[in-house]
Amino acid sequence: MTSVDATPRRPSSAADLASALADVEYLADDGLATAGYLASRMGRPLFLEGDAGVGKTAFAQALASATGAHFVRLQCYEGLDAAQALYDWDFTRQILHLRTVEAAAHATGERPDTAKLEASLYDRRFLISRPLLEALETTPSVLLVDEIDRADDEFEAFLLEVLSEAAISIPELGRVAAAEPPLTVLTSNRTREVHDALKRRCLYHWVEHPGFDREVAILRRRLPDITERLARDVATAIRRMRELDLIKPPGVAEALDWANALSTLGARTMDPDLAAATLGAVLKYREDAERARSADIANLLGE
Amino acid sequence: MADAGRERDITEILVGFARTLRGAGVDATPDRVQAMLAAAGEIGVTDRESAYWAGRLTLCGEPDDIPTYDAAFAAYFSDAPALPPTPQTPPRATRRPTLLFAPSRPGTGEADEDETTVASMASDTEVLRYRDIAALSAAEREEVRRMLALLAPGTAPRRTRRFRPAARGPVDPRATVRRMLRQAGEPTRLARRRRGAKPRRLVLLLDVSGSMAPYADALLRFAHAAVRRRPTLTEVFTVGTRLTRVTRALRHRDPDVALGAVSRAIPDWHGGTRLADSVTAFLDRWGRRGTARGAVVVICSDGWERGDPTALGDQVAHLSRLAHRLVWANPHRGKPGYAPLVGGMAAVLPYLDDFVAGHSLASLEELVGVIARA
Numbered sequence: 001m002t003s004v005d006a007t008p009r010r011p012s013s014a015a016d017l018a019s020a021l022a023d024v025e026y027l028a029d030d031g032l033a034t035a036g037y038l039a040s041r042m043g044r045p046l047f048l049e050g051d052a053g054v055g056k057t058a059f060a061q062a063l064a065s066a067t068g069a070h071f072v073r074l075q076c077y078e079g080l081d082a083a084q085a086l087y088d089w090d091f092t093r094q095i096l097h098l099r100t101v102e103a104a105a106h107a108t109g110e111r112p113d114t115a116k117l118e119a120s121l122y123d124r125r126f127l128i129s130r131p132l133l134e135a136l137e138t139t140p141s142v143l144l145v146d147e148i149d150r151a152d153d154e155f156e157a158f159l160l161e162v163l164s165e166a167a168i169s170i171p172e173l174g175r176v177a178a179a180e181p182p183l184t185v186l187t188s189n190r191t192r193e194v195h196d197a198l199k200r201r202c203l204y205h206w207v208e209h210p211g212f213d214r215e216v217a218i219l220r221r222r223l224p225d226i227t228e229r230l231a232r233d234v235a236t237a238i239r240r241m242r243e244l245d246l247i248k249p250p251g252v253a254e255a256l257d258w259a260n261a262l263s264t265l266g267a268r269t270m271d272p273d274l275a276a277a278t279l280g281a282v283l284k285y286r287e288d289a290e291r292a293r294s295a296d297i298a299n300l301l302g303e
Numbered sequence: 304m305a306d307a308g309r310e311r312d313i314t315e316i317l318v319g320f321a322r323t324l325r326g327a328g329v330d331a332t333p334d335r336v337q338a339m340l341a342a343a344g345e346i347g348v349t350d351r352e353s354a355y356w357a358g359r360l361t362l363c364g365e366p367d368d369i370p371t372y373d374a375a376f377a378a379y380f381s382d383a384p385a386l387p388p389t390p391q392t393p394p395r396a397t398r399r400p401t402l403l404f405a406p407s408r409p410g411t412g413e414a415d416e417d418e419t420t421v422a423s424m425a426s427d428t429e430v431l432r433y434r435d436i437a438a439l440s441a442a443e444r445e446e447v448r449r450m451l452a453l454l455a456p457g458t459a460p461r462r463t464r465r466f467r468p469a470a471r472g473p474v475d476p477r478a479t480v481r482r483m484l485r486q487a488g489e490p491t492r493l494a495r496r497r498r499g500a501k502p503r504r505l506v507l508l509l510d511v512s513g514s515m516a517p518y519a520d521a522l523l524r525f526a527h528a529a530v531r532r533r534p535t536l537t538e539v540f541t542v543g544t545r546l547t548r549v550t551r552a553l554r555h556r557d558p559d560v561a562l563g564a565v566s567r568a569i570p571d572w573h574g575g576t577r578l579a580d581s582v583t584a585f586l587d588r589w590g591r592r593g594t595a596r597g598a599v600v601v602i603c604s605d606g607w608e609r610g611d612p613t614a615l616g617d618q619v620a621h622l623s624r625l626a627h628r629l630v631w632a633n634p635h636r637g638k639p640g641y642a643p644l645v646g647g648m649a650a651v652l653p654y655l656d657d658f659v660a661g662h663s664l665a666s667l668e669e670l671v672g673v674i675a676r677a
Contacts, residue, residue, distance in 0.1 A: 014346060034346060034356040041345045049366060079464030083477075091480035098488045121484070149593070152465070152501075153535055180306070185411075191593025192504070192535070193550070196364070200334055203342070205362045206369055247591070 024064030046185035050207030053251020064142035076151035233270035437517030460500035510604030523565035542581035608647030616650035632661030
């Protein structure tokens with residue numbers, strides 16, 4: 001079990017949560033703050049969708065730090081099953097334990113008590129916690145189930161069961177129930193439709209790209225070293241790029257990378273040459289980069 | 304007590320709003336409405352903003368719901384007249400007896416005539432299989448529909464990452480050790496495992512523009528058969544001037560009800576074609592995120608492109624890089640003397656894995672075979 005470093009605090013309103021999130025450098029808009037607040041008050045999982053790089057994963061992390069909860073992440077992928085999501089027995093250690101007991105019994109010449117031996121085999125110390133069990137055992141905790149759409153659909157049904165019970169039964173050990181259900185955040189990239197049964201249990205929020213002022217504020221907060229002017233220039237250029245009809249419009253993550261790259265090179269304002277040189281931090285497709293160049297990056301700054 | 308009265312009012316207002324929203328087409332089920340009331344209780348509905356978020360977070364289930372929600376919210380919480388409700392349950396389709404049970408020509412219907420009726424019907428069916436769907440009479444079309452419902456398009460399986468216990472194959476160390484534990488640590492028979500298999504995803508992009516109008520019904524029925532076969536592994540979109548996802552509407556068991564729901568969902572039915580834009584929209588919103596990755600993608604269109612054919616070529620090239628296999632079904636291909644010279648068709652031809660016709664029942668059966676190819 002993992003200890004929780006900060007003291008847990010419960011937000012008293014959506015605005016309170018927003019300011020707690022701001023303290024850990026995450027600037028949430030009204031919708032997202034309300035969603036987080038309601039999820040914690042109503043004990044419902046929060047289902048987040050939105051373009052890549054709008055800060056869905058970062059939100060869950062910030063939520064954990066802001067409420068002083070333990071953060072557990074379950075990255076979904078195809079073939080994910082209970083042994084990787086829930087718990088697993090450490091078989092090698094169990095066998096070693098068995099052999100040790102046997103050897104000891106052999107040396108002293110007495111027969112080991114089989115019932116006792118079996119009970120000692122299925123001890124908690126031989127159980128390896130995987131993310132879901134870890135989240136249930138640690139209170140309070142924030143559980144992030146990232147990219148649920150990548151897992152097989154059978155996994156959804158299984159997850160639904162664990163989430164609605166906030167408990168799991170381990171046949172050899174008994175039932176493990178959470179003292180307080182973990183605050184669960186699910187994210188999806190919409191590669192396939194998630195079952196309605198799961199969605200119905202959740203609060204649903206579509207995360208938008210931040211507006212201009214919020215994006216400037218995010219850049220300034222996360223990168224205290226950059227100048228106000230550079231933050232505004234980057235935010236303007238990023239906003240223009242989102243209007244350009246690109247294959248992958250840049251998200252907040254790309255804006256941060258770009259601003260960081262520019263400031264590392266010593267830029268205090270957006271310089272067309274530097275912008276062209278660092279374009280790889282924002283646009284990751286050759287077609288997009290060409291389109292941005294033909295649209296003239298200098299023009300992306302307006303005027 | 305006065306407070307209780309106020310709360311009751313709010314509940315009534317919110318439930319009324321949920322009803323309006325359902326009328327506008329968002330699937331606001333009773334448990335979602337319950338959740339909205341609970342959310343409203345938690346944040347305290349004191350202003351428009353909090354009512355908006357309490358409803359949006361609980362009643363909406365996908366991004367497409369949000370514009371509808373915004374419109375319904377604006378209409379309901381203002382003095383503007385409410386949105387005209389659309390009928391919630393489609394009227395039940397009346398089933399017409401199919402040609403199978405009706406005599407193929409007007410006759411007396413006597414018992415000794417039965418055999419000849421069956422024989423002539425069999426040959427009729429055989430001829431019908433090769434006829435162009437656009438040129439059929441209403442009765443023949445009904446017969447084709449019935450036969451389309453019997454098709455079961457499905458993709459070939461691929462290896463998954465998930466292991467399954469098997470009689471032969473590589474050793475499964477965990478299962479073997481588990482077996483050993485059961486026998487007090489003594490070595491035992493080895494447990495083995497194999498990777499499982501799962502069919503690939505099937506993505507159908509159906510052109511419903513004016514030039515494809517004679518084939519749209521048959522293609523949608525084909526899509527319905529595919530969705531019925533593998534509901535979670537099939538995605539169907541219609542393309543025209545815009546992209547519409549119709550998978551959900553096609554999930555209904557009855558083909559006529561499903562098609563009715565589809566025609567209500569499609570805003571650009573029998574309109575123009577902006578194929579390149581629609582394919583781009585598909586790639587941006589679905590394809591690149593994963594829907595097209597490793598999938599069998601079938602585009603059913605005549606390739607009439609109003610816009611720039613090179614743009615269509617670029618998008619289809621991109622799609623072919625994402626998809627496992629890209630198949631194009633063009634009804635005109637079945638016509639004698641057809642050559643893919645239309646601007647759009649010529650541009651996409653180099654990127655296709657298969658190019659089939661799809662204008663008759665027989666060619667749609669051939670398409671089933673092409674889809675099932677590994």
